[in-house]
Amino acid sequence: MRASKPTPAGPQEEPSPPEVEQKAEGQGNDLIFGRQAVLAVLEAQKTLNRIWVLPSLRYNPKFHRLLEEAKHRGAVIDEVSPQRLNQITEGSKHQGIAAQGTPYDYLDLEELANQALANTPAPVLVALDGVQDPHNLGAIARTVEALGGQGVIIPQRRAVGVTSAVIKVAAGALSSLPVARVVNLNQALETLKKRGFWIYGADQRGQQPLHRSQLDGPVVLVVGAEGEGISLLTQQHCDVLVSIPLVGKTESLNASVAAGMALYEIFRQRWQKTLTVFRS
Incomplete structure (x- = not known):
């Protein structure tokens, strides 16, 4: 019982140019980017499909072990250039890392x-x-x-x-x-x-x-x-x-x-x- 409270108120298409394909790689997927956001997902051991990271961050002590663990869980780790990461995140502030997550798992x-x-x-x-x-x-x-x-x-x-x-x-x-x-x-x-x-x-x-x-x-x-x-x-x-x-x-x-x-x-x-x- 709830306690009593006050009453309320056709033809085959030509292949796309490489740069277009590269930019589209991250599109249509739910991207997570930014160090704090990706770090939190890694620490929670959430399933990730792919991670793009700058070489300078790949072996950062804060990220290296977590990235290796994500790799063992099936994530593909790609070391990319800043320009490539800018393409993937469409110019967003990625802080050197982005990840492609699986669809969010809502509770009922x-x-x-x-x-x-x-x-x-x-x-x-x-x-x-x-x-x-x-x-x-x-x-x-x-x-x-x-x-x-x-x-x-x-x-x-x-x-x-x-x-x-x-x-x-x-x-x-x-x-x-x-x-x-x-x-x-x-x-x-x-x-x-x-x-x-x-x-x-x-x-x-x-x-x-x-x-x-x-x-x-x-x-x-x-x-x-x-x-x-x-x-x-x-x-x-x-x-x-x-x-x-x-x-x-x-x-x-x-x-x-x-x-x-x-x-x-x-x-x-x-x-x-x-x-x-x-x-x-």
Whole structure:
């Protein structure tokens, strides 16, 4: 039973020129690039199909052993020039290394809930409603993992999935933070209610200030897309709509900023009630 809380609101084509073929090698695949992002995937022993690395980084003490282990797991290691790596990553800031990963392995909702509740009696999940910007998803995932949250829930439609851009922004967080992708977000919220979670929607139209809300127990924080916010239908599936008080002329916050502020308040309340040891 969920505890009682306040009622809420034809012919054969000619071969392509070599330079075109080279540029296309990394296209159509989910690329992970940047030292921190690739390092996190290597340390988590995730399956990779191929890794492109500059010779200067290939034998770097931080990467050498992990690259050898990835090779033993089946990854092809290619030492390439900076120009070649620029082609593969289409000019992105690769920092000397890129990897081709396998498709992201999403959890189903039930598995995520089981895992979260087994980890702690008061887990924190974040559900995203219509967030389409990969930078927002990556930044939110990074914050959830950094503060000690148990996972993220995203819908299959009209929302960004876990892509290489998301993994890059998350800076390694998605190597340990699970993500569930659901067909119907509202049904997912109702399922989580039955598992004992309270659903808090972060929306500027909410009548209850975030800092005056009781945010203990199993919590799902729902965050909407920047500008649109949480859809009216999804609002109806929230137990409480909470708002972040704004006193300046800015009327709204970026989705990842709002999520970060709300998550900090959730965990701040928990830290006050428990002896929490922080990393120095």
